Amino acid sequence: MDLSILIPTYNNINYLKLLCKSLKENSNFQHQLIFHINDGSDGSLEFIKNENYLYTHSKDNIGLCSSIKEASKLIKNDYVLYTHDDMYFCKDWDIFLKNEINKIQNKYFYLSGASVSYKDSYIHYDCGKSYENFNIKKFNDFCLVDNSPDYKASHYAPHVVHKDLWNKVDGFSLDFDPGDGSDPDFCMKLWLEDVRIFKCVSKFKVYHFGSVTTRKKNVKLNKGTKKFLLKYGFNPKFFRKYYLKSDGVLKYAGPITEPTFSFTFLIDIIINKLKYYYFKITWIN
Secondary structure, eight states: OOEEEEEEEESOHHHHHHHHHHHHHHOSSOOEEEEEEESOTTTHHHHHHHTTOEEEEESSOOOHHHHHHHHHTTOOSSEEEEOOTTEEEOTTHHHHHHHHHHHHOSSOOEEEEEEEESSSSSEEOOSOSSTTTOOHHHHHHHHHHOOOOOEESOOSSSEEEEHHHHHHTTSSOGGGTTSTTHHHHHHHHHHHTTOOOEEEEEEEEEEEOOOTTTTSTTOOOOOHHHHHHHHHSSOHHHIIIIISOOSSOOBOOSSOOOOOOOHHHHHHHHHHHHHHHHHHHHOOO
């Protein structure tokens, strides 16, 4: 099972090298790595060239969604995986992913890796706060013994979908550039195409340093929550709660069912509709 792996990056060369190291040393198949280099003046463009990786390039930072759009033009494999450039993949991650895909036996799924981090994440475990003090052995040892269950309500990278599904929803929406709100928007588009398997595969672990790019002072975030609300009539929190069923027990128990009508659902949808009409009248991009 070979994947096309989309990796947008913006002057994060040390994290990028760490990601590439993990994909090179911990993968079992010959995946197609496709980078989009924003700027690249920190040496990342030269690094990607020297490693003979496939890439697209923009002189300036064009944003996450546009970066993915450019890189996706080079996709050739049946499955598309998107990852951040500040992640480290565990050993045999693609074996775990292949086994899961084989069990599903259809194209309508969204599978993600389990994010391990020193801060809030699916799995909290401190292996370092930056590339400078990241303890690879500690992370590898943890992956061997951790028995966390598979989770439902998955909606964050790294995630994989079938190429046909990726093309059907046209990947990430450009109106969410530079990226805030793009993950729930992508999942909502999949939901509208009848995807009901949103699953985090716990054995497929990545260590995530978290928001390395968005913490840069020259990166201005978009108003993703408002964009989502105006597009769908409710905000990402409502989508996660009632569609992805993110409340309560998160252990995966099968495909997600349709939203359940209740008193709290009614109250929340009214609140969302009021916000929708308020922003529709008052919000300027």
